[in-house]
Amino acid sequence: MATPLTAARVLAALKAEGVTVVEVGSWRTHNRSGHGAWGPVAGVVVHHTVTSGTAASVAICRDGYSGLPGPLCHGVIDKRGVVHLVGWGRANHAGSGDGDVLRAVIAEKPLPAPNENDTDGNARFYGFECVNLGDGKDPWPAVQLEAMVRASAALCRAHGWSAASVIGHKEWTNTKSDPRGFTMADFRARVAARLRKAPGAGTSTPTPTDPSQEDTVPNPxxxxxxxxxxxxxxxxxxxxxxxxxxxxxxxxxxxxxxxxxxxxxxxxxxxxxxxxxxxxxxxxxxxxxxxxxxxxxxxxxxxxxxxxxxxxxxxxxxxxxxxxxxxxxxxxxxxxxxxxxxxx
Ligand SMILES: [Zn+2]
The missing domain is CATH 2.60.120.1120 (Sf6-type phage tail needle knob)
Structure with missing residues (x-):
């Protein structure tokens, strides 16, 4: 386990990995401080949003909703492969999960199937919410998957973790099914391959065609x-x-x-x-x-x-x-x- 990165450090790590980043509002200080621990951290949890549309998805993940206050993750990864940073610090994304899974992540060993919800994941994991309906039909564009791989690799590289520190929400708790549409084994293999390269390797993910449009988040x-x-x-x-x-x-x-x-x-x-x-x-x-x-x-x-x-x-x-x-x-x-x- 490790001390969480500062906001400045994660921003630099993502950019060094060739990820296009949008900073949303006061993301550096938007968190659930006062509602539980933040750190030491052990890994990264990948989620799907069950939403569509970048603006609405970013708004939900930043603000949360009645019964679940935001932020609901640290970064929202849209279908064009842009990472929208919405919070930093403790976030309501992983919830309760299996302490045996946490021990396996810390040891970077194969994960047991989760069967208990006895451990606070919001204290231990970074979280990326990836825009997808999660119905098994909504496609995962190649640029989005590549950004998800790079964002996960950026955090692993910054901490000296292997790809074994990246898990899906469904691997953390038996109460969740996300992410759906690719396997976490394949995803970890891609993160591992990415970590074998230099951080700046490869072309950067595409920049948004019109960021000013996309960053306007309508009030719900x-x-x-x-x-x-x-x-x-x-x-x-x-x-x-x-x-x-x-x-x-x-x-x-x-x-x-x-x-x-x-x-x-x-x-x-x-x-x-x-x-x-x-x-x-x-x-x-x-x-x-x-x-x-x-x-x-x-x-x-x-x-x-x-x-x-x-x-x-x-x-x-x-x-x-x-x-x-x-x-x-x-x-x-x-x-x-x-x-x-x-x-x-
Ligand atoms: Zn989730």
Whole structure:
């Protein structure tokens, strides 16, 4: 483990590695200081944003959203291979993960599969959020991957680490699936190859065609809806949730949404709690299939989704609670919060 680089040092390291860098606002002092440790650091975590568009992605990663304050990483790497520095110091990106993985990273040994979330990753890792929808279909342009390799290599080189110090978020915790669309083994092989070269080797990544356009970050509107009417949830049935409205978002919109629900504390500990966001047309018909997020037991639970709601579509949310003895569970309160941007 190592003392974190200063902001000046990381900027120099990225530039020396041939990376195009955009400094966003007061990134050097934007951090989560006062909310936990920062350092000693052991490595780099690579993420995908589940967003599209540089400006909106940079804004989310800089500002965060209700329930998860920014910065959400140190650098956002866009599809043209530009690294936007949004924060320096402790950032809300890695969250809790497996201490066995941290020990393997420190030893630069092969990683065990994560199966515990017992260690604060935000204190131990640098983080890059890479703009991609994370659906396995959104492409990873070659210039973006190259910038991701170089940015990771820049930090490894500055610390004297090998490529084994670079991990994917999904390798840190079993609660995450990012990054999706390439393998971390291939990515580490590319970082290793990069580290064998001199830092300035190769052509630099392309400069943005119009940086002034791209750096304008629109201010988001904020969703802030809640509903405290008790609802009895029959065991095993999907129930559509209304907040102020059953429609969470109407397209066209880019959004980053956090649904928080409170179940009766006396709900059984073995209760299986599932949430899913889905799209419908404006009449509420033709629901899309969406991935289900799983939680357990009574009390509060959170469900997050970032992405695009196309024109003519509505985003809704459903909850299903299953108890072993099929008794119903009472939903006490729910909120839907987060930033959104109108899109065309
Ligand atoms: Zn992540």
């Amino acid at each position: 509107s904020m969703l802030n809806e809640s509903n405290a009417t008790d609802v009895e949830l029959p065991s095993g049935e999907w129930v559509g949730l209304a907040f102020a409205d059953p429609v969470v978002h109407s397209g066209p919109r880019l959004h980053n949404t956090l649904v928080h629900i409170s179940l009766d504390e006396n709900s059984p500990d073995d209760a299986l709690v599932e949430g899913r966001f889905y799209l419908t047309d404006t009449s509420g018909k033709n629901p899309s299939a969406f991935q289900t997020i799983t939680r357990h037991g009574g009390g509060g639970h959170q469900f997050a989704l970032s992405g695009t709601v196309p024109a003519g579509k509505h985003l809704r949310f459903q909850l299903r609670v299953k108890t072993s003895d099929a008794t119903p569970v009472t939903l006490l309160h729910r909120t839907a919060t987060g930033p959104y941007w109108a899109t065309t």
